[in-house]
Amino acid sequence: MLLGFDVGGTNTRLLLIDPRTGEVRDRDRESSAGPGPVLLETLIRMIERMQTLHGGEISAIGLGVAGLAHRSGVIHYSPNLPELVEYPLGSELAVATNAPVQVMNDATAAAWAEAKHGGGRGSDDFILASLGTGIGTGFVSGGHLIHGHNGFEGETGHMVVDANGPMHHTGQQGPWEYYASGSALGLIRRSQAAAGLFPAALSLAGSVTAINGFTVTEALARGDKEAQRIFDGFCRQVAQGLANLVMIFDPERILLGGGLTDIGEPLRAGVQSWLERLTLGSAHRPSIEVVMAELGDDAGALGAALWAHESVE
Numbered sequence: 001m002l003l004g005f006d007v008g009g010t011n012t013r014l015l016l017i018d019p020r021t022g023e024v025r026d027r028d029r030e031s032s033a034g035p036g037p038v039l040l041e042t043l044i045r046m047i048e049r050m051q052t053l054h055g056g057e058i059s060a061i062g063l064g065v066a067g068l069a070h071r072s073g074v075i076h077y078s079p080n081l082p083e084l085v086e087y088p089l090g091s092e093l094a095v096a097t098n099a100p101v102q103v104m105n106d107a108t109a110a111a112w113a114e115a116k117h118g119g120g121r122g123s124d125d126f127i128l129a130s131l132g133t134g135i136g137t138g139f140v141s142g143g144h145l146i147h148g149h150n151g152f153e154g155e156t157g158h159m160v161v162d163a164n165g166p167m168h169h170t171g172q173q174g175p176w177e178y179y180a181s182g183s184a185l186g187l188i189r190r191s192q193a194a195a196g197l198f199p200a201a202l203s204l205a206g207s208v209t210a211i212n213g214f215t216v217t218e219a220l221a222r223g224d225k226e227a228q229r230i231f232d233g234f235c236r237q238v239a240q241g242l243a244n245l246v247m248i249f250d251p252e253r254i255l256l257g258g259g260l261t262d263i264g265e266p267l268r269a270g271v272q273s274w275l276e277r278l279t280l281g282s283a284h285r286p287s288i289e290v291v292m293a294e295l296g297d298d299a300g301a302l303g304a305a306l307w308a309h310e311s312v313e
Contacts, residue, residue: 001054004062004305005043006106006297007032007089009080009133012039014046015301016054019309022117024298026050036075036087044096058099060312062304063090064109066136071151073103079170080133102308104147106130106300107154110293111138112145113303114255118294123253127245128293131238132258135177139249145307157181161241176241182260185234189216192230200224217263235270236278242271243278246288257293268292 006013009032016026028046032039047058063069067078073090075081090103111128114120120128124143130136135157139146146153157177158170165174178184192198194208200219205211219227242254254275260267272290276282295302 001050001056001058002060002305002309003047003050003058004109004301004303004308005046005064006109006300006304007039007063007065007081007084008106008300009066009078012042012046013297013301014043014050015298015305016050017302017305017309019059019306022113022302022306024302026053027298032081035083036089036092039084039087040089040092040096043093047097058097060305060308061093061097061099061101062109062301062306062308063093063101063103064106064300064304065089065103066106068150068152068155069103069105071103071147073101075103076150076152100308100312102304102311104151104304104307105136105138105154106304107136108138108145108147108151109301109303109307110136110257110295110299111140111154111255111303112307113295113299114138114257114293115140115145116306117302118299119255119291120253125249125251126253126255127242127249127251128255128257129238129242130258130293131180131256131260132182134183135181135241136258137245139251141249156241156245159241159244161244176237179237180234180241182258184237185216185231185260186212188230188234192226198226198230200227217266220263220266231266232270235267236274238267239271239274239278242275243280246275246279251288252286254288254290255293256290257295257299261292261296264292 002017004015012032014028068076075084094101128138137154137156162174193201
């Protein structure tokens with residue numbers, strides 16, 4: 001049994017994986033709520049259910065966790081999982097299951113899944129940008145997954161793009177995810193609607209608080225000019241951070257993942273257009289293709305499982 005977890009701020013996903021093909025054989029989900037020992041009990045309970053259904057010994061367990069997941073298995077920091085901070089989740093799970101456990105950042109794990117079975121196939125140098133509640137990134141360079149010295153690579157959503165910008169809940173001023181995450185798009189559209197600058201959204205949703213991503217998508221599909229203006233500005237913010245990363249990593253490809261991928265082609269095309277305008281020397285560079293990630297919500301757990309399997313092999 002090869003198992004992969006994606007421990008998010010709200011839910012924990014478990015996948016049973018065929019290591020040869022990457023096929024998902026079964027899946028489970030529970031809440032991520034509670035301090036470290038409670039989450040550990042949740043993970044063990046999910047594993048036991050999977051064993052009851054499928055039998056067999058556990059070959060490896062991969063854990064993709066939102067936050068600073070150290071190579072040792074200790075979760076040093078996680079804005080969305082504050083009760084897990086400094087908890088040795090990896091070693092505790094290894095003791096409880098008597099199985100090898102690998103812990104990594106969830107976006108890093110997702111990048112490895114995309115490299116093996118998703119939108120990163122055929123590219124040795126790409127960036128995965130996961131646009132959800134926050135922003136997580138994973139990097140494959142020269143065909144190798146980048147982890148960093150501690151395993152903390154990929155927290156680019158917290159890089160500051162405006163030192164005089166608004167205060168984020170992490171205590172930083174003007175980080176990239178304040179402007180370019182799913183939360184940011186929600187804040188922008190609701191504030192614009194409240195100011196009377198997005199009447200189509202109010203008409204579709206019925207109230208400011210009911211406005212969501214589908215509201216914007218529907219308004220875009222109807223050709224609403226205010227929706228196009230708001231969304232174009234958002235795509236510029238996404239591309240601005242990516243242009244900074246292009247200066248560092250020189251990727252061949254950029255994958256867009258996370259919850260905002262439901263928007264589809266308008267997001268991809270908008271980010272591609274702005275990236276070409278904002279990347280220094282873009283007229284003299286080979287074009288960087290922007291594509292949608294392919295593995296959806298399974299990517300983090302799948303990538304963690306595959307990495308754990310390779311580590312054991």
